[in-house]
Amino acid sequence: MTTRPLPAVASLADDLPTWLPAQRWFAAKGRDIGSAQVERAALLWEGAEPGAPSLLHALVDADGERYQLLLGVVDEVPDHLRGALVGQLEDGLHAYDATHDAELMGGLLDLFAAHSTAGGVDWLPEPGVEIQTGLRARPIGVEQSNTSIVFGEHYILKVYRRPVLGESRDVELHRALAGAGSTRVAAPVAVMRTDDTVLGFAQRFLGDAAEGWATATASVRDLLAEADLHAGEAGGDFAGEARRLGAAVAAVHADLATALGTEPVGQAEMAAGADAMHARLDSVLREVPALAEHEPVLRAAFDAVRGLPGTTVQQVHGDLHLGQVLRTTTGWVLIDFEGEPDAPPAERDRAKSPLRDVAGMLRSFDYAALHLLAGEDPDNQRLTRAAEWAERNRSAFCDGYAEVGADPRADAVLLRAFELDKAVYEVGYEHRNRPDWVPIPLAAITRVTARR
Numbered sequence: 531m532t533t534r535p536l537p538a539v540a541s542l543a544d545d546l547p548t549w550l551p552a553q554r555w556f557a558a559k560g561r562d563i564g565s566a567q568v569e570r571a572a573l574l575w576e577g578a579e580p581g582a583p584s585l586l587h588a589l590v591d592a593d594g595e596r597y598q599l600l601l602g603v604v605d606e607v608p609d610h611l612r613g614a615l616v617g618q619l620e621d622g623l624h625a626y627d628a629t630h631d632a633e634l635m636g637g638l639l640d641l642f643a644a645h646s647t648a649g650g651v652d653w654l655p656e657p658g659v660e661i662q663t664g665l666r667a668r669p670i671g672v673e674q675s676n677t678s679i680v681f682g683e684h685y686i687l688k689v690y691r692r693p694v695l696g697e698s699r700d701v702e703l704h705r706a707l708a709g710a711g712s713t714r715v716a717a718p719v720a721v722m723r724t725d726d727t728v729l730g731f732a733q734r735f736l737g738d739a740a741e742g743w744a745t746a747t748a749s750v751r752d753l754l755a756e757a758d759l760h761a762g763e764a765g766g767d768f769a770g771e772a773r774r775l776g777a778a779v780a781a782v783h784a785d786l787a788t789a790l791g792t793e794p795v796g797q798a799e800m801a802a803g804a805d806a807m808h809a810r811l812d813s814v815l816r817e818v819p820a821l822a823e824h825e826p827v828l829r830a831a832f833d834a835v836r837g838l839p840g841t842t843v844q845q846v847h848g849d850l851h852l853g854q855v856l857r858t859t860t861g862w863v864l865i866d867f868e869g870e871p872d873a874p875p876a877e878r879d880r881a882k883s884p885l886r887d888v889a890g891m892l893r894s895f896d897y898a899a900l901h902l903l904a905g906e907d908p909d910n911q912r913l914t915r916a917a918e919w920a921e922r923n924r925s926a927f928c929d930g931y932a933e934v935g936a937d938p939r940a941d942a943v944l945l946r947a948f949e950l951d952k953a954v955y956e957v958g959y960e961h962r963n964r965p966d967w968v969p970i971p972l973a974a975i976t977r978v979t980a981r982r
């Protein structure tokens with residue numbers, strides 16, 4: 531058999547500065563790319579017959595940020611994949627984002643099943659897992675920071691778009707929880723990796739799952755459609771689910787503590803934590819001047835943490851919100867333990883107070899309640915009822931948490947600071963990603979600081 535030369539993907543350097551920023555998962559949104567190079571490209575397999583696409587694995591560097599691509603390379607891109615075109619290569623072939631190509635993606639299961647080393651990547655099933663091949667592949671097509679492909683009703687593979695050097699906390703924490711017998715995560719199935727970088731992670735696909743965000747916002751919609759009812763009276767009341775979710779998060783925290791340990795921290799670390807919250811505020815203030823009117827109350831809330839004697843830290847989820855929880859027929863499951871997408875890896879890996887996750891979820895109830903009203907003329911009646919929904923579910927979540935762990939409301943100073951710190955993060959996140967939504971965390975800062 532003759533092996534064709536590796537397609538000239540290096541020549542994509544001209545197209546990447548236009549193509550990358552148009553992708554949902556591109557991190558530096560709103561910023562132009564100065565230059566991009568293909569750092570590493572390797573063939574996973576060649577097209578079986580003339581005209582069939584070959585699959586390549588590539589890592590590209592865009593202004594110092596590393597991105598992972600799976601590229602289909604072919605003479606002519608078929609019509610249904612035109613939207614995925616990345617560019618034309620200097621040898622006349624065309625490259626497209628292969629994660630949109632169900633047929634090519636289906637072949638990845640063969641690599642895992644064979645424990646392959648194709649493309650200089652190790653395709654490794656988890657110990658004891660036998661990969662079933664021949665399943666139909668489909669990209670999930672949701673707004674996400676990475677790209678996930680579902681195989682039949684069995685597996686979901688997340689291809690990390692910005693793979694980081696070293697071990698992946700997403701994989702490690704899933705393994706620790708699954709190893710501890712937790713039913714609150716989807717079981718790990720396989721990883722794709724090089725010696726120093728985890729590139730992808732496959733898990734059991736939970737086909738019976740509904741996203742927490744979709745379920746919670748459906749409940750808010752039901753409430754707002756009923757002109758006179760209170761949150762507890764509307765048909766789609768969410769409080770029972772919020773309570774069960776609180777208990778599930780507390781159980782995950784307990785399992786992570788048992789599997790990976792806890793650590794007491796004292797006043798010096800509390801002060802360092804306050805400094806970090808001030809530093810985040812400094813940086814978001816530079817981007818979003820509208821935050822300035824809240825600066826004094828925010829700084830006071832962060833400074834209050836300096837007076838605390840200490841707390842206990844451990845591994846936590848790190849970016850918990852309603853989009854990171856799935857309701858299955860057997861209960862709530864947490865997904866995506868990567869941590870905040872904008873945080874550097876060392877910061878994501880750091881042990882933290884479990885109240886960080888609680889604060890993230892409390893913020894999310896506020897988002898779920900208020901995002902439906904974003905862009906509407908202010909209507910006090912609707913706003914009050916949405917706020918009532920948020921309060922009802924925030925409290926139910928804390929009640930559920932307290933059934934399994936310590937009541938988060940007992941640490942009011944820390945919880946308030948964490949909630950405000952998260953809202954500051956969200957102001958920056960929304961400013962870069964969804965400018966129409968900046969008022970949601972801004973309004974929350976007004977409310978939380980007024981609650982004092």
Ligand SMILES: Nc1ncnc2c1ncn2[C@@H]1O[C@H](COP(=O)(O)OP(=O)(O)O)[C@@H](O)[C@H]1O
Nearest residue numbers: 674675676677678686716733734735736865866
């Ligand atoms: N094990 C799973 N079973 C079913 N759906 C899942 C599973 N894991 C993730 N998903 C779906 O994939 C989406 C993206 O997953 P996530 O891990 O949050 O990716 P990202 O880090 O790119 O945001 C989730 O919102 C959820 O809808």
Ligand SMILES: O=P(O)(O)O[C@H]1O[C@H](CO)[C@@H](O[C@H]2O[C@H](CO)[C@@H](O)[C@H](O)[C@H]2O)[C@H](O)[C@H]1O
Nearest residue numbers: 675849851852853870871890893894897956959
């Ligand atoms: O899911 P990711 O890890 O990519 O998290 C990032 O994106 C989230 C938005 O999808 C963002 O979450 C914010 O919006 C959610 C509604 O879309 C809301 O439920 C969250 O409470 C709110 O923080 C998250 O902050 C960001 O890191």
